[in-house]
Amino acid sequence: MTAEGIPDETVSVRMEEIRKAAEDGGYILNPDPDFVRSLVAGICVNEQRYGYAACPCRLASGNREEDLDIICPCDYRDPDLNDFGACYCALYVSAGVAAGTVQAPCVPERRPARQQRKKARESSATIAGKVSMPVWRCRVCGYLCARENPPLVCPICKASQDRFVRFM
């Protein structure tokens, strides 16, 4: 059992789901199984606490809409993998880090600070270009599609519909 009463079995099942999704998408999990387990336990705690898989290394607000960017896998995973070889938590790592040839770095926080996020939400300006149909962008993997509404689930990375933003 974890500190918040999550059964070990629940963590194991969630860990396998996350591992499978990562492998299917070409992502690599941290080679340290105990570290991965502790992060997945954190995700399970957050799912129980907030109702969504908020990043275990960030403080969630409890409001899904405010935290869409930090639902694991977060919006920042791919840029952090490119720039640092690991996501903010180091749950996901680059091939170099996984092989142990590169040390997992301390990844700086890329998520804007609270005040900046608030401002961004208030001004949430999307550029509506002249297109015959809206174009939606998955904030997790960057998948684009032109249709009336975003898909219920991203066909590429399986992120939920609310992770899409209007792109054009």
Added chain:
Amino acid sequence: MRMEHVKGRRRGEIILYALSTCGWCAKTRKLLDDLGVEYSYTYVDRLPPIEMEDAIREVEKYNPSGSFPTLVIDGSRAIVGFREAEIREALK
């Protein structure tokens, strides 16, 4: 604010703002324990709302991004993230 105190060698006023779910926060606590220094810590995600807000503001004073772990030393400097070498150096 609710703080847990860990006894050890005194190396100044050391306060760790952490999240109970975070792997790097756990590594930072383990490092402080291994160094055997006296420190206080709080798991901000487990605080009731008003105390949580106070803790977030306190963290933001030293670390504008408001991220965790934030280790505040003597109320004057902060080490953000699990920067092992830097923490070891600061608490020598």
